[in-house]
Amino acid sequence: MSIVAGMDDEITATPGGPTPEATGHRPVLLHPLIESLQPRPGQTYIDGTLGAGGYVAAFLERVHPGGRILAIDRDRTAVDLSRRRFTTTAVTAVQGDFADLESIAEAHRLGRVDGVVLDLGLSSLQLDDPVRGFSFRFDGPLDMRMDRRDDITAADIVNGWPEADLTALIRTYGEERFARAIAASLVRSRTERQLTTTTQLREVVERAIPRRFWPKRIHPATRTFQALRIEVNHELESLNAGLQAAIRIIRPGGRLGVVSFHSLEDTIVKNALHVAAQNCLCPPQQTHCTCAHRASLLLLSRKAIKPDAAELATNPRARSARLRVAERLDDAR
Template identity: 40%
Template sequence: MDVGDHAAKSGHVPVMLGRVLEILAPAVTFAADDATGRDPVYLDATLGMGGHAEAMLRAVPRLRLIGLDRDATALERSARRLAPFGDRVTLEHAVYDEIPGVLRRLRVPAVDAVLFDLGVSSPQLDEADRGFAYSYDAPLDMRMDRTQRLTAAEVVNGYPPAELARILREYGEERFAQRIAAAIVRERERAPLDSTRRLADLVRTSIPAATRRTGGNPAKRTFQALRIEVNGELDIWRRALPAALDALPVGGRVAVLSYHSLEDRITKRVLAAQAADTTPPDLPVPLPEHEPRFRLLTRGAELPSDEETTTNPRAGSVRMRAAERVREAT
């Protein structure tokens, strides 16, 4: 979830919950009605607080959940939330590009529905010491998995100026990347940058005054860029989505909730390629190996309703795309 102008609030509202159920429930319901009598499997690849997972488990009585999260704290909380569902729930401490290995280990040949709710989760934003939000003063951490070594402090204090500028420009789409990187280098020569407040203040003073008056907090793009770098989010996402598609049988569905254009661009490209008919135009009839493997279930990227963004501001930047497998892989 995009950090945005975050304010800590109690409670957790799953983003686009009704639409996620509408998209994914038919796939698991179809699998539950299969003549083999097998239990349908739902993979929540970014479990978070478990809100989407709980709703799916309640909607489909025989549903089996496999929930992944790289954040051990999120897994502990969702385990408590999902405890009433007993052995229908399997939780794994894993990053979502590890889907093939997780399924092999669990001896699950295929999953009927997959959800990705990308980005930083509500608890990560709400806990000041995680260092994701510029609205708190906290150590510059930003690790989704606290067992990993790289932190945001190591990035801002150790990366060369040119690499810092590239990260801010590419991952934060920050037009003042060069100026901010230069300011970071000057500041860290005096003393290491180790707090979110110092970094946010530095970014604010590094950009033109006129720019500061519009577009929300000027540190937003810098914090996004650092978070993506620390957690390897885009590289992981490029591997994860194809892996999830490979795990779906005919009739299986995937839904993706993304919160910035970089994630959504990758999602759009991967799903469009899978849904494309690649039959050479000079052939009179389509060849099976060139027919689309998936059909798109959304027209472009779907947005949340005005009502949802009013009641749940964290949904404001979400974009949803979904697809269904219609043909086995060749």
């Protein structure tokens, strides 16, 4: 296919930054996603999590000619990269939160679409950039903002929140059994010196968890970093809002595909899809329906789709990925 130069004027590309090849990001569960959504020439899709553009590239090939993709990411780096990678008017890259996908679509003159994809979490672009502070593998500032226009960083939370709130955060969003010990240790450390780097945070967590309880497959700081990242970016609130917005904007017969990476995300996706696939939400003991809730989705797979052995062999990051897909039902049911 030929890709012609063209840019919408909302965001201009900045020179420099990583090329697609240099991002090292491998799209996860791409083949089952494409098989489930079946993009065709002339169709319009929203990718709410543009990242390094792996999904956009695959969808673009299939919706050509005449198709269109609105690609959204909270992270400016992803948008700038997309501008350099996709020099076609068929792709519109916009910085924003997928929770706002309806207003973003409206601003770009899109009505109902043939499908929406969400590939949650972080891209390698973000994880492998020390300056972003997402990873304990590198020394960097304790930032973790996907959208660097946001006010609150991970350092603000770690240095400013009361111990009880830190405990609750690390326990709830990190699913961390040593949350109380980690929070106490953070508060002790910060009274001596503010915590400003990923290394400081990593070391505090390492000290707070007795070595014999360190998890086998992940670093002991993984869960604490996850908890902070979720809070800094209001990830679960955005996910709830984004799923509802996606269900509303997909045309009847169109499809939704969501890839999640941990149980908190997958539980939200599973529940939202299951509720939207129900014809009645009345309590089971009630003999007749009074809720007037009607199904807006048909689940295309009861269980989440997992990566196969071949994908796991080439992409360890796919290990915890789960894909759920659903089809939009008619409005008047």
